[in-house]
Amino acid sequence: MMKIAVLSGAGVSAESGIKTFRDGNGLWENHDIMEVASPEGFKRNPALVLDFYNQRRRQLQTVTPNSAYIALAELEKYHDVTIITQNVDDLHERAGSTDVIHLHGELLKARSTVDETLILEWKDDLNIGDCCENNHQLRPHIVWFGEMVPMIEVAAEIIEDADAIIIVGTSMQVYPAAGLIQYAKPDAQVYFIDPNPSINPNKKITVYAEKASTGVPKVVEILAGMS
Numbered sequence: 001m002m003k004i005a006v007l008s009g010a011g012v013s014a015e016s017g018i019k020t021f022r023d024g025n026g027l028w029e030n031h032d033i034m035e036v037a038s039p040e041g042f043k044r045n046p047a048l049v050l051d052f053y054n055q056r057r058r059q060l061q062t063v064t065p066n067s068a069y070i071a072l073a074e075l076e077k078y079h080d081v082t083i084i085t086q087n088v089d090d091l092h093e094r095a096g097s098t099d100v101i102h103l104h105g106e107l108l109k110a111r112s113t114v115d116e117t118l119i120l121e122w123k124d125d126l127n128i129g130d131c132c133e134n135n136h137q138l139r140p141h142i143v144w145f146g147e148m149v150p151m152i153e154v155a156a157e158i159i160e161d162a163d164a165i166i167i168v169g170t171s172m173q174v175y176p177a178a179g180l181i182q183y184a185k186p187d188a189q190v191y192f193i194d195p196n197p198s199i200n201p202n203k204k205i206t207v208y209a210e211k212a213s214t215g216v217p218k219v220v221e222i223l224a225g226m227s
């Protein structure tokens with residue numbers, strides 16, 4: 001049984017109908033990312049930011065995992081798989097993956113604006129006036145630009161331990177997530193799946209210049225056949 005690490009990004013949710021961040025001329029659902037995904041944006045216009053994530057949360061209830069997600073969940077039958085995702089949706093979990101690390105937070109959780117350890121499950125709209133038990137305003141449990149990525153050290157250790165790494169649906173433009181590939185062992189095989197790959201193949205990196213829905217099942221089939 002191999003240790004397999006998966007680093008996923010917005011592209012793996014694209015075929016489930018969730019827009020990526022950098023495919024739409026730099027806007028995220030028609031918003032400048034810094035307007036809706038930064039502490040400054042939240043301070044400037046909390047109602048706009050809360051509404052933005054309310055729309056994302058409502059949309060999430062209308063989409064389902066695509067075949068890439070299903071294949072990654074299947075891979076757990078053959079190997080020890082850890083998913084490290086930059087995505088805030090729950091499609092990996094809904095597809096059946098059981099070990100998922102959300103580097104950039106989770107859309108279906110909210111947290112206190114004062115005590116960031118106070119985190120609640122939150123599946124409905126989150127509005128001004130929705131407060132934690134200490135009566136402080138709640139915010140989306142999302143890592144916004146400029147904020148710390150609490151799980152990055154855990155993710156780096158998982159990449160260091162991995163015998164094989166699947167990188168799918170990420171432009172590798174946002175650090176520290178994009179820097180995780182540097183932690184790969186010299187003999188770890190890397191499979192990079194993206195229709196517009198931002199990385200070049202070499203003897204360690206195999207590039208599948210195609211969509212996740214076709215590329216991921218191909219890689220999963222190869223890995224499933226390895227002991």
Ligand code: APR
Nearest residue numbers: 009010011014020021022086169170171174194196211212
């Ligand atoms: N299958 C696979 N990959 C795809 C598909 C698809 N069907 N469609 C698009 N892609 C690829 C694009 O080519 C691109 O390389 O997905 C990638 C999406 O890149 P981004 O939009 O930059 O998303 P991501 O890399 O996840 O962004 C990282 O940036 O805005 C922040 O916090 C946000 O987590 C996000 C981080």
